[in-house]
Amino acid sequence: MSGLLEGLQWLVDPANWSGVDGIPARVWEHVQLSVIALVIASLIAVPIGLWIGHTRRGQFWTVQFANVGRSIPSLAILSIMFLIAVKEFPSLAFGFLPTIVALTLLGIPVILINTYVGIQQVDPDTVEAARGMGMSGRQVLWRLEVPMAMPLIMTGLRLAAVQIVATAGLAALIAGGGLGRYIVDGFALRENDKIVAGAILVAVLSLLTDLAFSLLAKATSPTLSSGSGKAPL
């Protein structure tokens, strides 16, 4: 238990709140990495998920891809990206880039599958009724399918965000910065207080991310309960 206490002491020590290795700087680094990766992942996965859900093409391969993608350990994705970067783009290897690519790849499967399932599970009778009223395919997508799929799309974004924030903590292993720095450095130097402080910061940031996206989900789909049993993990 004393380890926890030391970690808390480290956290409140003013000395750790300034400079390039200070808490604000590291938090900012961590958030930047995560936000960039999440945005890119969403820009790739949401449109594809909408397209697959709407046209119902390639459903089988989407599910297979998502399953394989999710079974690859995040440590492995980070490591692979880093090694590729070192080999192919040595000048960029020791920066944010490999981390961002890895985090983006990590976020794609869960956003894709949730978007696709969200669109695909819209009641076919409702879709038929909408078509019967004369809506075009585009109108069906934007006025019916997307609003109906919103809770699941938001769930996908939330899960991806939490996973990205968590894995960004490993970025320090490949010279990527972020809050993981404290853990990796602390572990190397046997400084328990630093390790614990880093772990607490990563945990808190993950929980805050989860909370923020839960609130966002409520705001974007006020009429549908967020606690529906269908929400995937």
Add this chain to the structure above:
Amino acid sequence: MSDLLAGATTFLSQQDTEPLIRWIWISDHVDEIVSRGLQHVYLTIVTVVIGFLIAFPAAVYASRHRWAVSPITSISGVLYTIPAFAFIFLLLPITGLSLTTVVVPLIAYSLLILFRNTLAGLDSVEPEVKEAAIGMGLSRRQLLWRVEVPLAMPVIIAGLRIATVSSIGLITIAALIGRGGFGQFILDGLNTFFWTPLLVGVVLSVALAFAADLLLLGLQRLVTPWARASGVRAVAT
């Protein structure tokens, strides 16, 4: 940082001659592959079994006392959201480099999955089936073990599959404290800029996940002959 740079330099100097997979490395490391594999399987089983032993009674309780659903979901939701590796390092000063340090965070992660699927499975039993069973004179215990649990099996096993596959992936993180099963090869590959162990670690952990998934799927088919392929879905996708 200097370690990495030194490693990178070595790596760059030999990258033209280094193949993606060096088979000789694999044949030299068969023993280690086996022992890491056993460690990986062992950690997975410990995690899922203990996680299930906690989540199952909680779900049974919650299915009968609805007020408990929300607090249990919230608590297990927090445990699920805390990154496993952060959790591991949080425990490190307390429990050291022990098995506990690895397994507790993994169990914590699996609880929400197992709890929600077990509860959803129990909830999926048609009310009229339960009513008829009670009407025929089944006691509460008989209702649970002879009706609710068998009928919930497909969803419960779906939860076990997700928890197992996730755990197999997460265990690799524990390589950071030397107990990561195949994850150790990934970390070795990263630290030595050497593709072979890295890819061996990735491929074997993914293969293990798929094998475990298939095994559980087979188990599900075996214990639920009445549930034709259609109609049964897990809470999680």
Add this chain to the structure above:
Amino acid sequence: MISLEHVEKRYPGTASAAVGDLTLEIDEGETVALVGPSGCGKTTTLKMINRLIEPTGGRIVLDGTNVLEQDPVQLRRGIGYVIQHTGLLPHRTIRQNIATVPHLVGWDDERVDARVDELLEIFDLDRELPDRYPAELSGGQRQRVGVARALAADPPVMLMDEPFAAVDPIVRGRLQDQFLEIQDRLRKTIVFVTHDVDEAIKLSDRMAILNVGGVLEQFAPPETVLREPANDFVREFVGAERGLKRLALIKVDDIQVDPGPVVAPGAGADEARRAIDAAGFGWVSVVDEGELLGWVDHQALQGCVMAGEATPRRFSAYVTGRDSLRQALDSIVTSRTAVAVVVTEGQHYRGVLTLERISQEILA
């Protein structure tokens, strides 16, 4: 057999009782229907008998003992229970489903197997069915399995909650007929809930008509309820066409049949013509030593010396003694002969039923 004494069910936080103060005496071997509009507490009443719902007041005495003083689990094993959607266990085969209660009460496997076979036969269930799962059966089959399962341990009392409501009308009719046939043999004490007045009329020995709050408006045989509804509520509830519904309850065997105009094939044509004119129907039945050959009219008899020379035409419809007056009426209004011809099972002529005769019966 079952007596409900001032039974009451109040749910906390509601002003009025679901069932207020219900007293009902059900005899051994009779089939009682609980009917009434929604909210009348008929299902609540049924479920209080096997304590799926706990009464908040009164006594329910079953076979001499107060059910409220018994262990509910043991109590239920001795009462057959059938519900609308059957509630068959989806993960157990038909055989295992039927065997549920016998196993619970500890019968040995041999006895259970014999009993299941017996029930499968009684309920006319295919030989391949026992090893299938409920999902593989049709709605009607499932419903029969539901009833068979309730009868498995041979309970003296059966409770049925809308047992035939979930199937289509044709299947329902067949299930009802089968129910009557089986109940005729087994004479269980049966209480069933239905929202379908016609079903209650068809199946029950007595019907209990309940008003909102479990108020018993009338408890009498269907025939009495139809002939003498106790009050406006009952009159309105059993609805229009009370006369027709009563006709459905009376069998042709129950009333006197008119002999009708008859002539033997060996009789003279003149005799046949006189019979036609006397009856005023415009035709006469030709009956050869009891066997009905058909009918002839003046035109057919033209130029004949003997009645048998004319070719008799067949009646388009007959009724038998087991048919109801309602079916006889249908036969009258749809036939060209303006009467219903009554025959025995073996096409032996018994007589005719006219519209006048039937309306006399309703007014009686």
